Amino acid sequence: MSRAKVYWLLQIFGWSAWLANEALLYDSHYEGILDWLGAALLNFVIVIVVTHNFRKVIKRYGWVELSINRVIPRILIAVGAMSVFMAFVNIPLDSYLLKDKEDADLWSLFFIIQFIFNWAKPIMIWTLFYYASHYFERKSEVEVDKIRLESSVRETESKVLRAQMNPHFMFNALNSIRALILEEPDKAQKAVTQLSNILRSSLLADRRKTVSLSEELRTVEDYLALEKIRYEERLQVRKNIYPETMHVQVPPMLLQTLVENAIKHGVSKPVKGGFVSLETKMVGKNLLIIISNTGVLESTDSGGFGLENTAHRLELLFGPESKFKIYQASKDVVTAEITIPIPSIEPEKETPFSKISNIVKPKVTI
Structure with missing residues (x-):
């Protein structure tokens, strides 16, 4: 009326x-x-x-x-x-x-x-x-x-916030690829492909609010492969990914930013290098992501722009139920935890993943 x-x-x-x-x-x-x-x-x-x-x-x-x-x-x-x-x-x-x-x-x-x-x-x-x-x-x-x-x-x-990418990584990646061009051209070609994948993900980040965890993990793997060229044996990567988490939606470039900070503030500082560990699992109706790395949590700005805004990004997308915390897990290990609430999971998606999780145990690669 x-x-x-x-x-x-x-x-x-x-x-x-x-x-x-x-x-x-x-x-x-x-x-x-x-x-x-x-x-x-x-x-x-x-x-x-x-x-x-x-x-x-x-x-x-x-x-x-x-x-x-x-x-x-x-x-x-x-x-x-x-x-x-x-x-x-x-x-x-x-x-x-x-x-x-x-x-x-x-x-x-x-x-x-x-x-x-x-x-x-x-x-x-x-x-x-x-x-x-x-x-x-x-x-x-x-x-x-x-x-x-x-x-x-x-x-x-x-x-x-989605569109942030550390320019230092770009410079370092290009320098690493330049060093490989003459010595290992095949490896350099693969590195260029990995870098282009990361750039594509970064460019698409401002068009999409979320991506599946599996897609985000592919970006992280490309990033770690490029950093592996730079740090060689100084960088050890550990992954423990549960299959039922792969379809969950996460903010694009979120894990890449956290892994980048883990390497920058942890692995790059010790002479012997260190490790980066990535674990994902379901806890009730929440996705829990745990990223650990060698290092000591700094009392001031320990994470740069990306880390400062991680909690803000999560709240913008998932509300106050989402959580982010970073803490000193042990004497020389820093851990970041992300909790993302899952509003609803379709039964047809739960059943296949639950079957897979019962049959296939998560593998740990070192």
Whole structure:
């Protein structure tokens, strides 16, 4: 139903109920219900015209936009003027209807004030209802606009965060490939393919909110293969991936960023190098990702831009139920844990993976 129809229904119903009640009150003291109903009908038409024109004034001059300190005096003056008008319409009407039943002088100051106050009450109630409806309508619109703005900001932030790639990795990877071109051209060619895969994933990251864990792991494997060229035996990789986690959706480039930080702040610093361990498993209805690496957690900025924004990215996509924490697991091991809630898993997807997990145990590669 349109706002105009609702407005007119409320106008007709509200004033009909009010004036019918007034007519019944008069008839309980005086005879002649038909006369009072006729007077009520006349008042019904007049008061609707008056309040409807008052509504036009409110809309034309933007009273609903004014502060409460500015609008209250205007309302009081307008309600007073309308009450005076309706009083001077009804005093001669009541004088005619009560000419044989009432000896009181309705034109006395006491009765004039009484008429004005009697009409001020319903008109003030009408005004309060009108402003209340506009207040809740505007509040609803503000909430909708706020939600739209927040959604837009969240989407923009998410795109920016998804598109991050450390430029140092690019320089290091290109230098490593350059060193391989003459000595091991086949290996260099494979490295170029792996680097192009990573770049493609990075470029597509701003177009997709999530990717499957299996796709993300392929990017991580390409990244680790390139880093393996640089660090050789100094970098040891361990993986423990449960099959039932492979279809779960994760933020693109999330694991790559964490693995990159693990190598940068852990493996690259010790002379003997270190290890990076990646484990994924289901814990209830949550995906748990555990990344461990050789190193000591720094007290200041331990992860750079990507690590600082990991928790923020997860919250943008999965809400407050998602979690990210990084801690010193042992004397020389740093562990990062990611928890991603799974809203719903289709039964047909659960059954095959659960069967696979019962038959095939996860393999650990070192």
